[in-house]
Amino acid sequence: MALRIVIEMARLMEARQLIPIASAHIDGCLYHGDGGVEFAERLVTLKGRVAVPTTLNVGALDLLAPHRVRSDPHHAAMSRRLMSAYVELGCQPTWTCAPYQVGHRPSLGQHVAWGESNAVAFANSVLGARTNRYGDFFDICCALAGRAPLAGLHLDANRRATVLVDTSAITPQLKQSAVFYPVLGTWLGATCGGDVAVIDGLPPDIPEDWLKALGAAASSSGAVGLFHVAGVTPEAPDVSTALGGQVPLRTVSLTPEIVRATRDRLSTTQGGRIDAVAVGSPHFSLEEFAQLERMSRGKRFSVPFYVCTGRQTLERLESTTGTADLVQRGIEIVVDTCVVVTPILPPSGGVLMTSSGKFAHYTPANTGYEVVYGSLEDCVASAEAGRVIRDESLWG
Amino acid sequence: MGSDLVGRVLIPGRAAGPLLLLDAPISFWGGVDPHTGVISDPRHPNHGVAISGTVLAVPAPIGSSSSSAIMLELLRNGTAPAGLLLGHNDGILVLGVIVARELGYPTIPVLELAPSALAQLPSGRSVSVTEGGSVCY
Numbered sequence: 321m322a323l324r325i326v327i328e329m330a331r332l333m334e335a336r337q338l339i340p341i342a343s344a345h346i347d348g349c350l351y352h353g354d355g356g357v358e359f360a361e362r363l364v365t366l367k368g369r370v371a372v373p374t375t376l377n378v379g380a381l382d383l384l385a386p387h388r389v390r391s392d393p394h395h396a397a398m399s400r401r402l403m404s405a406y407v408e409l410g411c412q413p414t415w416t417c418a419p420y421q422v423g424h425r426p427s428l429g430q431h432v433a434w435g436e437s438n439a440v441a442f443a444n445s446v447l448g449a450r451t452n453r454y455g456d457f458f459d460i461c462c463a464l465a466g467r468a469p470l471a472g473l474h475l476d477a478n479r480r481a482t483v484l485v486d487t488s489a490i491t492p493q494l495k496q497s498a499v500f501y502p503v504l505g506t507w508l509g510a511t512c513g514g515d516v517a518v519i520d521g522l523p524p525d526i527p528e529d530w531l532k533a534l535g536a537a538a539s540s541s542g543a544v545g546l547f548h549v550a551g552v553t554p555e556a557p558d559v560s561t562a563l564g565g566q567v568p569l570r571t572v573s574l575t576p577e578i579v580r581a582t583r584d585r586l587s588t589t590q591g592g593r594i595d596a597v598a599v600g601s602p603h604f605s606l607e608e609f610a611q612l613e614r615m616s617r618g619k620r621f622s623v624p625f626y627v628c629t630g631r632q633t634l635e636r637l638e639s640t641t642g643t644a645d646l647v648q649r650g651i652e653i654v655v656d657t658c659v660v661v662t663p664i665l666p667p668s669g670g671v672l673m674t675s676s677g678k679f680a681h682y683t684p685a686n687t688g689y690e691v692v693y694g695s696l697e698d699c700v701a702s703a704e705a706g707r708v709i710r711d712e713s714l715w716g
Numbered sequence: 717m718g719s720d721l722v723g724r725v726l727i728p729g730r731a732a733g734p735l736l737l738l739d740a741p742i743s744f745w746g747g748v749d750p751h752t753g754v755i756s757d758p759r760h761p762n763h764g765v766a767i768s769g770t771v772l773a774v775p776a777p778i779g780s781s782s783s784s785a786i787m788l789e790l791l792r793n794g795t796a797p798a799g800l801l802l803g804h805n806d807g808i809l810v811l812g813v814i815v816a817r818e819l820g821y822p823t824i825p826v827l828e829l830a831p832s833a834l835a836q837l838p839s840g841r842s843v844s845v846t847e848g849g850s851v852c853y
Binding site: 321324325328329332333347348350352353354355356358359362435436437440452453454455456457458459509513514539540541542543585588660681682684685686 | 750759780781782785786807810812816819
């Protein structure tokens with residue numbers, strides 16, 4: 321069945337051949353309904369076994385703290401069956417949307433088949449590996465077959481940037497702030513859709529977590545599977561190389577006005593009381609935990625403060641600095657899943673504050689909460705005060 | 717019935733229903749409720765509109781790679797559109813239909829049309845999709 325689907329998809333993608341893949345990342349283990357469980361269990365019945373190293377994206381349960389998810393018995397039972405089926409197929413129970421920060425890092429030019437839109441953007445853009453935006457079900461089919469259709473972003477010609485983004489009108493202070501990158505990504509996705517862009521004028525030492533946030537936002541508001549950052553990402557030592565020596569089809573200039581308007585659109589309400597804070601989409605890294613620990617020192621939060629992360633990151637955190645201080649300040653660490661994919665937020669509803677562009681994008685539809693976007697510092701200050709506190713000085 | 721548009725057949729089949737041309741790209745995951753078939757993203761211009769039973773024209777897919785899973789559940793729950801017209805095939809929505817076919821669920825025809833042709837379709841009018849990939853209205 322898996323190979324039949326791979327061949328059918330290859331036909332639809334107009335691929336002339338299949339290529340071997342080095343690894344896969346599977347997004348299909350999150351429960352959306354009984355159809356997905358039936359599909360995965362069918363593959364198990366057919367004695368499927370992945371042919372390449374394969375990591376798993378988030379599921380709908382926090383397996384380490386099951387009480388955290390308020391799901392009905394059917395939802396919980398089916399979520400567990402789905403997660404078990406993927407493990408039976410030979411996938412590693414990583415349960416993270418940031419597999420690239422827990423050791424799954426394909427190398428430059430390597431062909432892989434990844435699902436989860438942010439992971440696809442990261443693998444292509446930051447690592448220079450090659451994957452299309454594989455949808456749920458197709459990712460596991462490629463993993464079982466060990467092959468993917470040679471099409472789209474697997475091909476040199478489709479990785480060349482056709483859009484040039486000029487950021488020279490944006491202040492260096494804003495570009496040196498984490499809070500800028502989800503906004504840039506949101507605008508990029510809405511502006512470029514699925515076109516490949518090269519962004520010029522960003523600092524050469526951008527931390528990996530900021531690129532992660534950029535890609536996650538761009539792949540939420542658009543269909544961005546690959547972006548280049550001149551002087552930063554591996555296929556863009558400079559603008560000209562990223563453009564393949566050709567003239568861009570479009571040049572777009574980012575302005576402070578566009579940045580402010582995009583930032584405002586990430587929120588559905590602008591001020592007042594908040595009911596919860598959630599960060600960690602994509603999943604928090606150790607570095608992000610260290611920043612949060614520093615920022616929240618001496619504070620006690622008056623609203624629930626959820627941090628979503630992978631279980632491997634939690635293990636490393638526990639074996640180094642520990643989590644007692646964070647928990648004492650009112651932080652709840654959610655693993656294996658996150659707050660926009662399964663019911664974790666208090667059922668009373670209200671306003672959620674976040675530093676994640678992806679959470680800002682999906683919170684209203686998936687949780688019913690209103691959302692306010694701000695920096696991690698803003699989230700910490702607001703969680704302590706119980707109302708929105710944002711540093712406006714950066715935004716001009 | 718008079719005008720015809722011909723698209724590339726991704727999944728063959730026949731369908732009829734009111735044409736719903738979405739005013740913006742959509743992510744089915746986080747955008748469509750698989751139980752009700754209603755557009756659930758409050759930021760989408762067609763928020764609150766039901767896609768069930770329509771011939772749904774999607775200018776561009778965006779967002780989640782789980783949109784294929786939502787498509788599968790829509791087909792399983794009987795809340796799917798009657799047919800799907802894509803301005804750009806990124807292989808995600810069509811995949812939900814392929815997997816539905818593998819599992820023996822009802823399927824729907826899927827066509828790929830040039831985005832410019834898609835934009836001219838008369839939203840709200842009754843249209844039919846033929847086995848050969850024509851959209852008639």
